Amino acid sequence: xxxxxxxxxxxxxxxxxxxxxxxxxxxxxxxxxxxxxxxxxxxxxxxxxxxxxxxxxxxxxxxxxxxxxxxxxxxxxxxxxxxxxxxxxxxxxxxxxxxxxxxxxxxxxxxxxxxxxxxxxxxxxxxxxxxxxxxxxxxxxxxxxxxxxxxxxxxxxxxxxxxxxxxxxxxxxxxxxxxxxxxxxxx
Numbered sequence: 279x280x281x282x283x284x285x286x287x288x289x290x291x292x293x294x295x296x297x298x299x300x301x302x303x304x305x306x307x308x309x310x311x312x313x314x315x316x317x318x319x320x321x322x323x324x325x326x327x328x329x330x331x332x333x334x335x336x337x338x339x340x341x342x343x344x345x346x347x348x349x350x351x352x353x354x355x356x357x358x359x360x361x362x363x364x365x366x367x368x369x370x371x372x373x374x375x376x377x378x379x380x381x382x383x384x385x386x387x388x389x390x391x392x393x394x395x396x397x398x399x400x401x402x403x404x405x406x407x408x409x410x411x412x413x414x415x416x417x418x419x420x421x422x423x424x425x426x427x428x429x430x431x432x433x434x435x436x437x438x439x440x441x442x443x444x445x446x447x448x449x450x451x452x453x454x455x456x457x458x459x460x461x462x463x464x465x
Contacts (some may be wrong), residue, residue: 280338282313282460283315285315287302288300290343291340292338293339296343298322298324300317302316303318314332315332315334315336316331320400322391322398323393326329341393342393343392345391345392347388348360348361348368356407358370370390378400378402381435382402386395387403404454407450409446410443411430411431413428413429413443413445416441426440427439437457438457443458448462
């Protein structure tokens with residue numbers, strides 16, 4: 279059981295039998311009266327968001343969440359197959375994975391989050407290395423500001439990259455934000 283003083287960004291709580299994650303948190307202490315904890319919460323099953331305020335004496339339940347390390351194997355007609363250390367297979371749908379499925383590569387180690395035995399999310403490595411499959415050539419002389427252009431990487435994900443990045447270059451992408459991080463030197 280959590281109290282309102284335990285609230286922070288990233289905390290997982292249970293409301294009305296559903297797991298929620300705190301996406302934004304703000305503490306407010308008015309001149310008189312109790313402190314107020316304002317939160318934005320995201321439902322981990324449906325993806326819907328809501329705002330909720332708590333007083334300092336409010337209590338929240340801990341969700342029955344567990345995490346297991348798995349290895350991504352392959353994709354089979356919309357089902358993404360993962361394997362654990364005992365070679366047991368687990369299939370996840372594209373809805374559970376969301377955009378994370380575009381970063382998956384064979385033999386990638388991930389952490390799968392379970393709620394009451396059902397998979398609800400995946401945590402990928404912080405950075406993935408991808409090759410640029412298609413991007414327009416950069417316009418010469420257009421370097422006065424930090425100019426970005428769209429590029430498609432292996433797996434089908436589209437990311438904005440600096441204009442000096444060309445087709446065939448290898449880049450590093452931050453999986454938490456989905457943004458370009460840096461160009462990787464190829465030997």
